[in-house]
Amino acid sequence: MEILVCVRRVPDTSENEIELEGTDIARDELVYSINEPDNYAVEEALQIRDRVGGTVTVVTVGGEDEEEVLRRELAMGANRAVLLSDECFTGSDGRGIATILKKFVEKEKFDLILTGVQAEDGAAQVGGMLAAMLDLPFASLVNSIEVNGRKLKVSREIEGGNKEVNEIELPCVLSIQTGINEPRYVGMRGIRQVASVPIATLGVSEVAANTDSVGSKAAKVVRIDYFVPVQGHGAEILRGSREENAEKVVELIAARGGLR
Amino acid sequence: MVGAFSAISASPLLSPEGLIASIHVIGIILFIYVIVRRMQPLLHAQSDCRFDRPVERLKRVGKYWLGQWRHPRYRFAGLLHVLIFAGFLLLAARAFSLLIKTVAQEFEMPVLSGRSYDILTDYAATAVFACMIVAIVRRVVFKPARYQAPAEFGKWRSVDAVILLVAIAVLMLADSVVAATTLAKNDGSLQAVAMYSLPWLLRQLMQSNTAGGLANANFAGNVLHAVTFYFLLCYRPFGIQFHVETSLFTIYFSKLDRGTVKPVRWGVREENLDQVKTFGVKTFQDFTWKHMLDFYSCADCGRCAEQCPAHAAGRPLAPRSLTIKARDYAFRHYPVFGKFNNSHALVGTIYSEDEIWSCTTCGACEEECPLFVEYIDKIVDLRRGLIDDGKVPQSLQKPLKALESRGNLYGKLEKKRADWAKTGEFKEECPIRILNNGTRAETLYFVDSTISYDERMQAIGRASARILQASGEDFGILGAAEKDSGHEVRRFGEETLFIALRDHNTDAIHRSGVKRIITSDPHAFNALRHDYKDLPPVEHITEAVARAVSERRIHLRPLSDDTRVFAYHDPCYLGRHNQVYEDPRAVLDAIPGLKRVEMKHSKDRSFCCGGGGLMLFYEPKEERRIGVLRVRMAAEAGANAIVTACPFCLANLEDAIKTAGLKEKMTAIDFAELVDQQLVPKIPRKDSEMQYETASVGD
Numbered sequence: 001m002e003i004l005v006c007v008r009r010v011p012d013t014s015e016n017e018i019e020l021e022g023t024d025i026a027r028d029e030l031v032y033s034i035n036e037p038d039n040y041a042v043e044e045a046l047q048i049r050d051r052v053g054g055t056v057t058v059v060t061v062g063g064e065d066e067e068e069v070l071r072r073e074l075a076m077g078a079n080r081a082v083l084l085s086d087e088c089f090t091g092s093d094g095r096g097i098a099t100i101l102k103k104f105v106e107k108e109k110f111d112l113i114l115t116g117v118q119a120e121d122g123a124a125q126v127g128g129m130l131a132a133m134l135d136l137p138f139a140s141l142v143n144s145i146e147v148n149g150r151k152l153k154v155s156r157e158i159e160g161g162n163k164e165v166n167e168i169e170l171p172c173v174l175s176i177q178t179g180i181n182e183p184r185y186v187g188m189r190g191i192r193q194v195a196s197v198p199i200a201t202l203g204v205s206e207v208a209a210n211t212d213s214v215g216s217k218a219a220k221v222v223r224i225d226y227f228v229p230v231q232g233h234g235a236e237i238l239r240g241s242r243e244e245n246a247e248k249v250v251e252l253i254a255a256r257g258g259l260r
Numbered sequence: 261m262v263g264a265f266s267a268i269s270a271s272p273l274l275s276p277e278g279l280i281a282s283i284h285v286i287g288i289i290l291f292i293y294v295i296v297r298r299m300q301p302l303l304h305a306q307s308d309c310r311f312d313r314p315v316e317r318l319k320r321v322g323k324y325w326l327g328q329w330r331h332p333r334y335r336f337a338g339l340l341h342v343l344i345f346a347g348f349l350l351l352a353a354r355a356f357s358l359l360i361k362t363v364a365q366e367f368e369m370p371v372l373s374g375r376s377y378d379i380l381t382d383y384a385a386t387a388v389f390a391c392m393i394v395a396i397v398r399r400v401v402f403k404p405a406r407y408q409a410p411a412e413f414g415k416w417r418s419v420d421a422v423i424l425l426v427a428i429a430v431l432m433l434a435d436s437v438v439a440a441t442t443l444a445k446n447d448g449s450l451q452a453v454a455m456y457s458l459p460w461l462l463r464q465l466m467q468s469n470t471a472g473g474l475a476n477a478n479f480a481g482n483v484l485h486a487v488t489f490y491f492l493l494c495y496r497p498f499g500i501q502f503h504v505e506t507s508l509f510t511i512y513f514s515k516l517d518r519g520t521v522k523p524v525r526w527g528v529r530e531e532n533l534d535q536v537k538t539f540g541v542k543t544f545q546d547f548t549w550k551h552m553l554d555f556y557s558c559a560d561c562g563r564c565a566e567q568c569p570a571h572a573a574g575r576p577l578a579p580r581s582l583t584i585k586a587r588d589y590a591f592r593h594y595p596v597f598g599k600f601n602n603s604h605a606l607v608g609t610i611y612s613e614d615e616i617w618s619c620t621t622c623g624a625c626e627e628e629c630p631l632f633v634e635y636i637d638k639i640v641d642l643r644r645g646l647i648d649d650g651k652v653p654q655s656l657q658k659p660l661k662a663l664e665s666r667g668n669l670y671g672k673l674e675k676k677r678a679d680w681a682k683t684g685e686f687k688e689e690c691p692i693r694i695l696n697n698g699t700r701a702e703t704l705y706f707v708d709s710t711i712s713y714d715e716r717m718q719a720i721g722r723a724s725a726r727i728l729q730a731s732g733e734d735f736g737i738l739g740a741a742e743k744d745s746g747h748e749v750r751r752f753g754e755e756t757l758f759i760a761l762r763d764h765n766t767d768a769i770h771r772s773g774v775k776r777i778i779t780s781d782p783h784a785f786n787a788l789r790h791d792y793k794d795l796p797p798v799e800h801i802t803e804a805v806a807r808a809v810s811e812r813r814i815h816l817r818p819l820s821d822d823t824r825v826f827a828y829h830d831p832c833y834l835g836r837h838n839q840v841y842e843d844p845r846a847v848l849d850a851i852p853g854l855k856r857v858e859m860k861h862s863k864d865r866s867f868c869c870g871g872g873g874l875m876l877f878y879e880p881k882e883e884r885r886i887g888v889l890r891v892r893m894a895a896e897a898g899a900n901a902i903v904t905a906c907p908f909c910l911a912n913l914e915d916a917i918k919t920a921g922l923k924e925k926m927t928a929i930d931f932a933e934l935v936d937q938q939l940v941p942k943i944p945r946k947d948s949e950m951q952y953e954t955a956s957v958g959d
Contacts (some may be wrong), residue, residue: 014667029673034516143485184650185657188664189756192534242918 001054007038015024041176043183076192086203091216094125103207131173287490308548310513347388382454385456406562437481441652510557514632519837527577540644555587564625569868577618579625620871622832636876643753667743668709678739693736695772704774708784717907723936731808742932746840748873749786782833806843815940818852827899830866872908887916
């Protein structure tokens with residue numbers, strides 16, 4: 001099976017200071033890593049490949065810095081990495097990114113396209129839009145995949161913990177939820193071992209995209225502000241002993257119907 | 261003598277001499293064949309650097325093999341073993357002379373012969389025979405818990421042990437029969453035997469026999485001796501008694517350097533590591549020959565498992581099982597007869613991933629093993645293999661990633677690394693220099709990640725700094741230029757990341773131009789001392805304080821609270837791995853009025869707190885918390901305050917005090933915090949800091 005996984009490099013904001021500058025965060029102190037749901041998607045693709053054969057290609061849209069995450073996924077075991085990079089891609093909105101990816105997918109032949117459920121700084125748009133543009137079936141929030149020939153059984157969790165199983169035919173697009181698997185570890189050694197593997201870089205002409213349909217010019221969703229919201233009121237702080245607090249928490253949750 | 265056998269001496273081969281000689285030939289050929297086969301895996305194993313320092317190694321053999329130094333750590337079983345071992349050594353010589361005599365009757369063993377030697381060996385045989393009876397009764401009737409093999413190994417293992425004990429008893433009996441029925445050389449009367457020995461007893465029983473009967477008994481004894489001897493010789497390489505042959509070599513080649521971790525591949529330079537195809541141990545041939553020898557040598561006595569904190573907490577790890585499973589694998593896949601078949605991944609077949617991650621590398625097992633079987637290096641090698649295959653628990657991936665990108669476990673900003681030293685009052689009373697851009701100091705205080713970032717542990721850093729200042733130390737810190745020492749990174753098998761951290765710190769330390777290093781973290785201490793190369797001398801804060809106290813550079817005031825009873829908990833990487841046991845105790849005892857008790861498990865038998873560094877993030881499968889077990893031990897010793905000298909120990913113990921529900925009865929405090937509280941200040945302090953007289957320890 002030929003599998004494509006669309007990935008993104010995102011800032012690791014868990015422990016970092018975010019200084020606000022206009023409509024973006026200050027980026028010089030940040031460290032970046034692969035978007036977590038994308039990492040699960042790559043792991044899932046690798047596991048499927050190892051079960052049924054085929055190849056795994058990872059792709060991302062961005063600049064030179066993005067090579068870091070592609071290399072990481074190569075170290076995980078992806079067969080090929082492609083960087084879609086062009087000046088005119090800068091400032092694309094979700095639809096612009098989906099357009100670039102669509103053009104790339106049309107150049108090649110993939111049976112299965114995976115994306116992470118959403119980027120940590122994203123809006124969970126690209127997977128669905130890409131499927132629609134390619135006119136392919138789409139299943140979102142997937143947390144298990146079973147391959148049966150040209151058909152897949154995919155499931156997702158419904159609010160409240162129930163599980164829904166759907167059948168979907170290849171080729172298709174799936175957005176992958178974290179927890180679908182346990183991604184393997186990639187250390188510095190792994191990344192160093194793929195340091196010399198070439199990464200194909202394709203520009204706007206190579207993916208045959210129309211420059212008017214991508215980049216900031218084509219963006220119809222424009223960010224106008226970015227800030228840390230003021231902390232709200234109404235939080236109740238429990239100030240008793242550990243045991244008292246535990247009791248109180250149980251009581252509060254039960255009172256709101258959280259415990260059956 | 262020949263006359264007695266005339267009935268069965270038809271052809272030379274069927275003559276008594278011929279029969280015994282053929283037992284010899286068959287036995288020796290079989291033994292050589294078995295040993296050659298058993299050596300095969302070792303010949304195809306990874307290399308290991310064990311041929312250096314012969315004098316040191318011989319000394320170790322003298323003390324621990326010949327001297328049996330570690331055995332009496334388990335009093336009864338240990339002394340039993342010492343007796344058996346001594347008897348064996350004496351009898352081995354006689355066995356050889358007896359065996360040679362059966363074919364060349366005139367042979368006399370040089371030195372080890374004569375009347376007094378005969379008496380000695382008579383008693384030796386008696387003692388070993390008696391020890392065998394005691395050992396069999398222990399195994400069959402009393403069944404000490406540590407011999408109990410896990411169900412997965414089946415029942416054969418304990419039966420096997422008893423068979424071997426019985427075989428030795430039979431050997432002793434045969435030996436005694438021969439001694440009881442041997443004729444003296446000159447006059448044809450029976451050779452004298454030692455009073456009340458087993459041969460003596462047998463002779464009393466056989467007194468009524470004719471000369472012919474005695475000669476037959478002598479012959480039968482010789483045959484039984486030869487058969488049992490070769491049975492044992494050829495059967496031992498199939499079970500726990502192989503150590504009789506291998507222990508001498510295992511101890512000679514044992515690891516000499518405490519606190520160190522073996523390189524990824526012996527003989528491969530670090531800069532060439534990228535060319536090494538796979539890291540660590542994945543299949544059996546990835547072990548070094550010495551590690552395989554360990555597998556053969558383990559006597560399955562269970563001392564390691566009994567001392568193992570992970571095992572005590574019900575984690576899926578027992579050091580002994582690690583060895584036994586590998587030995588069983590070797591026996592199955594390198595059979596004495598048949599083809600070798602050895603390419604299986606060990607983790608997933610004989611080992612589980614949880615088993616390999618469960619070890620805290622505390623070293624209790626290695627300290628206990630009478631045969632110096634190594635465990636930490638094997639665990640690290642198996643972890644290197646798992647890391648290489650990407651099989652790392654999710655709970656460890658995040659801190660490993662953070663160490664890679666930010667140089668600390670928590671993923672916190674580098675520039676906040678020195679924030680612990682910048683808190684309000686502390687900054688004024690004890691300003692700490694950051695050693696960069698020409699700011700110099702004599703001594704570096706190496707902080708490491710936990711004291712730098714963990715809010716609770718930062719207090720250890722401040723206390724240590726105040727002590728260093730009071731003792732007149734000219735010191736500074738590296739600040740943002742410091743990264744995690746990588747101690748646990750290395751012990752969790754991430755060698756490449758460790759090398760990166762080590763190189764970064766080594767460079768930063770050299771650039772700072774310091775002459776000495778002091779740290780409060782035993783893990784950093786061990787890393788800087790053993791894992792790093794060419795650094796200035798490294799000291800732990802307990803050693804620095806002990807020196808300062810003895811040189812009267814600092815003075816400690818009496819403890820005002822007389823209700824406190826302290827127990828000192830030895831951190832593994834300060835105690836066992838670096839042998840610093842007395843300095844912290846000496847300082848505690850220098851605090852007037854301080855009451856101190858020892859826990860049963862202390863010093864080299866200290867019981868781990870649960871492990872530091874990455875182990876804090878690991879989510880083990882366990883039935884109990886290791887720390888809780890430790891806190892209970894302190895309570896048992898009659899202590900109500902545990903003092904330790906490691907931030908991870910403190911974290912685990914404070915946590916365990918809460919979990920064990922002992923919050924009202926027990927406190928934990930770091931050594932540096934306690935010393936800091938008892939310092940007689942040289943410099944005037946603010947009022948808020950002057951409440952030491954009334955503050956109770958541990959608040």
